[in-house]
Amino acid sequence: MRPLDQLRSFKVKLGVLVAVSVIVAVVLTWLSLAANLHPLLTLPLVVLAALAVTQVLARGMTSPLRQMTRAARAMARGDYSQRIEASSRDEVGQLAEAFTRMATELQVTDKVRRDLVANVSHELRTPVAGLRAQLENIVDGVTDPDPAALEVALGETERLSDLVDDLLDLSRIDAGVIDIDVEQVALTPFLHEAVDAADLGARARGRELRWVVEVDPADLTAAADAARIRQVIANLLDNASRHSPPDGRVRVRAERTAADDGVLIEVRDEGPGIARADRERVFERFQHGGGTDDGSGGTGLGLAIARWAVELHGGRIQVIDDPRPHTDPDRSSAIRLTLPDR
Ligand SMILES: Nc1ncnc2c1ncn2[C@@H]1O[C@H](COP(=O)(O)OP(=O)(O)OP(=O)(O)O)[C@@H](O)[C@H]1O
Ligand SMILES: [Mg+2]
Numbered sequence: 001m002r003p004l005d006q007l008r009s010f011k012v013k014l015g016v017l018v019a020v021s022v023i024v025a026v027v028l029t030w031l032s033l034a035a036n037l038h039p040l041l042t043l044p045l046v047v048l049a050a051l052a053v054t055q056v057l058a059r060g061m062t063s064p065l066r067q068m069t070r071a072a073r074a075m076a077r078g079d080y081s082q083r084i085e086a087s088s089r090d091e092v093g094q095l096a097e098a099f100t101r102m103a104t105e106l107q108v109t110d111k112v113r114r115d116l117v118a119n120v121s122h123e124l125r126t127p128v129a130g131l132r133a134q135l136e137n138i139v140d141g142v143t144d145p146d147p148a149a150l151e152v153a154l155g156e157t158e159r160l161s162d163l164v165d166d167l168l169d170l171s172r173i174d175a176g177v178i179d180i181d182v183e184q185v186a187l188t189p190f191l192h193e194a195v196d197a198a199d200l201g202a203r204a205r206g207r208e209l210r211w212v213v214e215v216d217p218a219d220l221t222a223a224a225d226a227a228r229i230r231q232v233i234a235n236l237l238d239n240a241s242r243h244s245p246p247d248g249r250v251r252v253r254a255e256r257t258a259a260d261d262g263v264l265i266e267v268r269d270e271g272p273g274i275a276r277a278d279r280e281r282v283f284e285r286f287q288h289g290g291g292t293d294d295g296s297g298g299t300g301l302g303l304a305i306a307r308w309a310v311e312l313h314g315g316r317i318q319v320i321d322d323p324r325p326h327t328d329p330d331r332s333s334a335i336r337l338t339l340p341d342r
Contacts, residue, residue, distance in 0.1 A: 002060040002087060010061075010090045017057050021050040060088055064096040071103065080107035119286040123163055123299050131156040166301040170285065173308045180225040180312050182342060187222055187254045187263070188215045194230060195252060198237035209241055210249040220254055222263040223342040228309040232317070235302035236267040236335055242298065243271035243333065262315070262340035268322065273331035279319040283307045306337075315339040 004013045025046045032042040064086035071082035080103055086096035134153045137143040195211045202209050222229070233252075240250045248270040257264050274282055281287050286300040303317075310317040315338045322332035 004057055005060065005088045008089050010092060013061060013090060017054060020057060021053050024053050025050050060086075061092065064088070064092050068096060068099050071099070075103060075106065078110070080104075080110065116285070120167060123286075124160070127156045127159040127163070131160070163299060163301075166299065166305060169305050169308070170301065173305075178312060180228060182223050182225055182313070184221040185224045185226050185229065187220045187265070188213075188218050190226065190230070191215060191233065191252050191254060191265075194233040194237060195250075197234065198241055198250075201238060202241040205241075207241060207244070207246060209244055210247070212249060212251045214251070214253045216253075216255045220256070220263065222254070222265075222339045224313060224339050225309075228312065229339070232306040232309050232337065233265070233267070235306045236337075239298070239302060239335075240267055240269035240271070240333065243273075244269040245271060257338055262338050264336055264338045266320070266334060266336045268324075268332075268334035270324075271333050273322060273328070273333035274319050276330045276332075279332075282319070283317070310337050310339070313339050 004016060007013050007016070028046045028049050029042060032045065037045075064084050067082075067084045067086075071084060074080075074082045082103070084096040084100050086093045131153055134143070134149065134156065138145045138149060138153075143149045191213045195213055199209065199211060237250065237252070244250060250267070250269045253266045255264060256262070278287075283303045283306075284300075285304040287304075288298065288300045307317050317335065317337040319332050320334050320336045321329075322334045
C-alpha cells in the first residue's frame with residue numbers, strides 16, 4: 001500500500017509527511033502525559049511512533065530513484081531490459097515514466113545500429129570474397145591474368161565501390177547534411193540519358209529491354225538537383241530492369257501533377273511487381289522484397305536512398321497501383337515520385 005501515491009507533488013507529499021508525524025508525536029506526548037508516563041520513556045516512544053508513520057507514508061517515494069540508478073548502470077553495460085515500476089504521480093513518477101520511454105527509444109536505436117553493422121558487414125563480405133578468390137586464382141596461376149579474369153575482379157571492385165557510395169549517402173542522411181542544388185531540369189533529355197545508361201547496364205547483364213520515355217509536354221521541366229534525381233531515376237530503372245522479363249518493356253512517364261503544383265515521374269515495368277504488404281517496407285534500408293534476398297542481387301539500399309533524395313526536394317515517392325489492367329491487383333511495379341515546384 002502506498003497511501004500518498006495519488007498526490008501530484010513531491011513537496012505536498014513531504015508536507016503531509018511532516019504534518020502527520022508532528023500530529024502523531026503531539027497526540028502521543030499528550031496521552032503519555034495524561035497517563036503519567038515518565039518523560040524518559042515518553043521521548044523514545046514518540047520518536048519511534050513518528051518514524052513508523054514516516055515509514056508507512058513514505059513508501060515508494062524514492063524507490064523509483066533507486067531503480068533508475070540500477071537501470072542506468074545496466075544500460076551503460078548495454079542491457080536495456082530493466083523497467084522502472086513507479087505508481088506515484090508526482091515528479092518522481094513522471095521522471096520514471098520519461099526514463100522508461102527513453103530506455104525504450106535507446107533500445108530501438110541500439111538495435112537499428114547493430115542490424116546496420118551486421119548488414120553492412122554481410123554485404124561487404126560477398127564482393128570482397130569474390131575479389132579475393134579471383135585474385136588468389138591469378139596469383140596461384142590457376143587463372144591467367146587475361147582481360148576476362150581481370151574484368152571479373154573489376155566487376156567485384158565496382159560492386160564494392162557502389163556499396164561504399166551508398167553507405168556514404170546513408171551516413172550523410174544520418175548526419176543530416178543537406179546539400180541540394182535545385183535548378184530547372186529539362187526532363188526529355190534528362191530521362192533519355194538516364195534510360196541510355198540503364199540500357200547499358202541491362203545489356204551488360206544480357207538483357208535486351210524495350211524502353212519507353214513519355215514526357216508531356218515535351219519541354220517539361222522539373223525543379224530538381226539533377227545529380228540527386230539522376231541517382232533516384234537510375235535506381236528505379238535498375239530495379240525495373242532487374243525485375244523485368246527478358247524482353248520486357250520499361251516505361252518512364254513524366255507530366256505535371258493533377259494539382260498542377262509540381263511534376264510527377266513514374267517508372268514501371270512488366271515484372272511481378274511489389275506486393276501491397278511490402279509497399280512501404282521496400283523503402284527501408286536493407287529491405288529486399290519478400291523479406292530476404294530475392295535473388296535480384298541488390299543490397300536493398302536503392303529505394304531508401306531514393307526516398308531520402310526525393311524528400312530532400314520536398315517531394316514524395318511511393319509504389320502506386322499498377323495501371324496495367326491484367327495484373328494481380330495486389331502487386332504493382334509502378335513507382336511514382338513527385339517533385340514540387342519551387
Ligand atoms: N520494379 C520492381 N519490381 C519488383 N520488385 C521491386 C521493384 N523495385 C524494387 N523491388 C523490390 O524492392 C526491394 C528494394 O529495392 P531497392 O532498390 O531498395 O534494393 P535492391 O534493388 O534490392 O538493392 P540495391 O538497389 O541497393 O542494389 C528489392 O529488393 C525488390 O524486392
Ligand atoms: Mg535497387
